[in-house]
Amino acid sequence: MANFNLFCCCKGKKYKDEESLVGSLNTHDATHEGIKTIEVEEDCHFSSGSVLSVCVVTWNMNGKVSSQDLAELVNCDHKFDLLVIGLQEVPRCNIAQLFQELLDENYSLLGESVMQSLQLFVFGPKNYDFLRNEEIRVDKYATGGLGGLIGRKKGAVAIRFSIKGIRLVFIACHLSAHARNVEERNSQLRHISQSLFSKNQNPFAGPADVTIWLGDLNYRIQGETIPVRNLIKKDLKSLTGKDQLLQEAERGQIFEGYCEGTLDFKPTYKYNIGSSNYDTSHKERVPSWTDRILFKIDKSEDTDTTLHSYESLDHIRSSDHKPVRALLSINLNKNQNHLH
Numbered sequence: 266m267a268n269f270n271l272f273c274c275c276k277g278k279k280y281k282d283e284e285s286l287v288g289s290l291n292t293h294d295a296t297h298e299g300i301k302t303i304e305v306e307e308d309c310h311f312s313s314g315s316v317l318s319v320c321v322v323t324w325n326m327n328g329k330v331s332s333q334d335l336a337e338l339v340n341c342d343h344k345f346d347l348l349v350i351g352l353q354e355v356p357r358c359n360i361a362q363l364f365q366e367l368l369d370e371n372y373s374l375l376g377e378s379v380m381q382s383l384q385l386f387v388f389g390p391k392n393y394d395f396l397r398n399e400e401i402r403v404d405k406y407a408t409g410g411l412g413g414l415i416g417r418k419k420g421a422v423a424i425r426f427s428i429k430g431i432r433l434v435f436i437a438c439h440l441s442a443h444a445r446n447v448e449e450r451n452s453q454l455r456h457i458s459q460s461l462f463s464k465n466q467n468p469f470a471g472p473a474d475v476t477i478w479l480g481d482l483n484y485r486i487q488g489e490t491i492p493v494r495n496l497i498k499k500d501l502k503s504l505t506g507k508d509q510l511l512q513e514a515e516r517g518q519i520f521e522g523y524c525e526g527t528l529d530f531k532p533t534y535k536y537n538i539g540s541s542n543y544d545t546s547h548k549e550r551v552p553s554w555t556d557r558i559l560f561k562i563d564k565s566e567d568t569d570t571t572l573h574s575y576e577s578l579d580h581i582r583s584s585d586h587k588p589v590r591a592l593l594s595i596n597l598n599k600n601q602n603h604l605h
Contacts, residue, residue, distance in 0.1 A: 297517030323479040324588035331583035351437030378403040378422035385437040438480040484510035526575025
């Protein structure tokens with residue numbers, strides 16, 4: 266993969282190069298910074314001056330649907346401009362319609378990108394009439410998957426559009442499973458990053474102001490299951506050093522310059538279905554933060570993104586994964602003029 270040598274973080278840095286529309290995930294430079302962990306704002310209410318408020322949710326549904334859990338998924342105490350939902354292992358049903366029925370009547374589906382069981386939806390207020398369908402770009406990239414009743418597809422689906430003067434890219438992915446497949450996941454991420462929106466690029470679009478990755482990335486916690494479970498109860502923060510995703514980012518392999526909230530919630534996989542108890546099958550899988558939301562800002566002196574919440578929804582129990590939700594507000598420098 267081409268070394269775009271991209272650098273960015275949440276504040277105060279900018280790219281050296283703007284070749285990629287979705288941004289490079291890796292760099293071979295010795296000064297790589299990996300993923301920047303950021304604290305959540307104490308005030309969970311979006312600031313009155315925020316240009317755009319976004320609620321992002323990722324969830325591996327494990328081929329099952331519960332109307333009650335879907336309602337909990339979109340039940341948020343805070344108002345938002347956009348609701349972005351990335352799903353993996355979606356059962357064969359019209360999940361977008363189910364969400365539409367649960368949302369306030371003032372919200373409608375703005376865009377969707379679907380590849381079998383891997384699906385991404387963006388909902389927003391109906392009065393966003395300036396966001397026309399032809400301004401929304403979608404793409405997908407398959408890396409494989411299994412058959413069966415739900416056709417567990419692996420790869421990524423993406424949606425790109427501009428709104429309120431902010432260019433946004435959302436990428437929902439489902440990567441290869443199993444703790445041993447670290448390099449395979451790294452390779453999949455690089456191929457996805459390189460391939461999405463690489464055809465028929467709009468030369469006037471430019472790179473995204475904010476790129477958000479979400480999904481079941483399937484990176485695991487390194488260790489034996491019993492010690493890991495004991496640390497979840499006693500010293501959760503110590504486990505972040507054993508997280509494969511953070512380790513690979515520190516090595517400069519993936520997600521260079523991306524931001525993620527502090528992992529203050531318990532690992533989101535694997536649970537006994539119908540409970541909040543970790544896997545008690547004969548495999549006793551090591552609990553892991555497989556489900557993540559990360560974001561990157563281009564030209565961070567022009568764009569300021571604040572993370573108001575980063576949490577798992579532990580009370581949702583119809584899957585062996587817990588959903589993860591993030592609330593962000595994005596501010597764009599008023600002096601910046603963007604082409605659309």
